[in-house]
Amino acid sequence: MTARLLDGRAVGATVRAGLAETIAAYTENGHRPPGLAVVQVGGDPASSVYVANKRKACAKLGIESFSHDLKDTVSQAELDALVDELNEDPRIDGILVQLPLPEHLSADSIINRIDPDKDVDGFHPTNIGRLAIRQPGLRPCTPFGVMRLLEETGRDLHGMEAVVVGASNIVGRPMALELLLAGATVTVCHRFTEDLAAHVRRADLVVAAAGKPGLVRGEWIKGGAIVIDVGIHRRDDGTLHGDVDFDAAAERAGFITPVPGGVGPMTIAMLMHNTVTSWRRRLGLD
Numbered sequence: 203m204t205a206r207l208l209d210g211r212a213v214g215a216t217v218r219a220g221l222a223e224t225i226a227a228y229t230e231n232g233h234r235p236p237g238l239a240v241v242q243v244g245g246d247p248a249s250s251v252y253v254a255n256k257r258k259a260c261a262k263l264g265i266e267s268f269s270h271d272l273k274d275t276v277s278q279a280e281l282d283a284l285v286d287e288l289n290e291d292p293r294i295d296g297i298l299v300q301l302p303l304p305e306h307l308s309a310d311s312i313i314n315r316i317d318p319d320k321d322v323d324g325f326h327p328t329n330i331g332r333l334a335i336r337q338p339g340l341r342p343c344t345p346f347g348v349m350r351l352l353e354e355t356g357r358d359l360h361g362m363e364a365v366v367v368g369a370s371n372i373v374g375r376p377m378a379l380e381l382l383l384a385g386a387t388v389t390v391c392h393r394f395t396e397d398l399a400a401h402v403r404r405a406d407l408v409v410a411a412a413g414k415p416g417l418v419r420g421e422w423i424k425g426g427a428i429v430i431d432v433g434i435h436r437r438d439d440g441t442l443h444g445d446v447d448f449d450a451a452a453e454r455a456g457f458i459t460p461v462p463g464g465v466g467p468m469t470i471a472m473l474m475h476n477t478v479t480s481w482r483r484r485l486g487l488d
């Protein structure tokens with residue numbers, strides 16, 4: 203392997219350590235701690251693991267977490283009422299409704315209902331719009347975490363040919379907006395893209411976020427390129443893999459993120475970051 207690893211566990215720990223210091227400095231002066239509400243509907247085991255990790259990460263930093271575990275039979279009206287209550291609750295700076303939701307509930311209407319200034323996922327149309335017009339507010343955690351990882355490369359993103367593979371609301375689209383804001387020349391590939399290989403081959407930066415294991419082949423990677431893998435897939439043997447054929451890509455890339463230990467831990471760190479940002483704004487600490 204010739205590529206250098208972008209270590210999301212290490213960078214995420216650095217981000218969290220900075221947040222812990224900020225929180226300690228203000229709470230020692232008598233301010234209330236930041237508060238994050240985590241709403242989970244139903245008991246999907248994979249979701250429960252993420253939610254448990256988020257709670258642990260909060261506790262370590264001094265963020266108070268408020269858990270709401272709802273049965274998967276909860277109605278839209280009941281979920282709406284809970285979000286309304288959390289929007290009004292002065293102890294709460296961030297609201298996260300774990301996705302995906304069961305079929306009978308609308309994620310769009312819940313995302314739209316969350317106060318944009320408590321939307322620590324950065325999914326609300328107001329926050330996506332802010333990012334699109336260069337007035338970023340709360341930024342979607344995964345793309346925000348990727349931007350923080352890219353700082354570790356020391357490379358200038360201005361004018362860089364960036365290819366984002368995947369156009370989802372939660373990763374691909376906001377990722378493209380972040381890279382555009384940073385001055386890259388951005389191409390977004392998606393299911394209707396005709397020649398994915400041709401786009402990836404000319405990229406100085408590839409962000410793979412299609413949710414298809416091994417979609418991006420190692421031989422497509424330009425020598426020295428930065429490769430960011432947002433995919434997470436669990437094989438039957440329990441091992442985790444991304445959207446990139448890692449071993450072959452690492453022979454050519456300049457930098458690459460591992461799975462696990464790359465983008466995933468950054469997503470959680472940036473969720474904490476957004477919660478602290480919201481808290482500081484709400485208390486007027488900036």
Ligand SMILES: Nc1nc(=O)c2c([nH]1)NC[C@@H]1CN(c3ccc(C(=O)N[C@@H](CCC(=O)O)C(=O)O)cc3)C=[N+]21
Pocket residue numbers: 252298299300301302323343434442461462463464465466467468469470
């Ligand atoms: N409202 C909402 N916000 C989210 O941010 C959100 C969500 N819903 N629904 C589910 C996805 C998924 N997600 C992950 C976060 C961290 C890891 C993570 O830390 N992964 C570890 C591995 C974890 C493992 O071993 O399974 C890693 O990549 O190293 C993974 C996945 C956040 N999500």
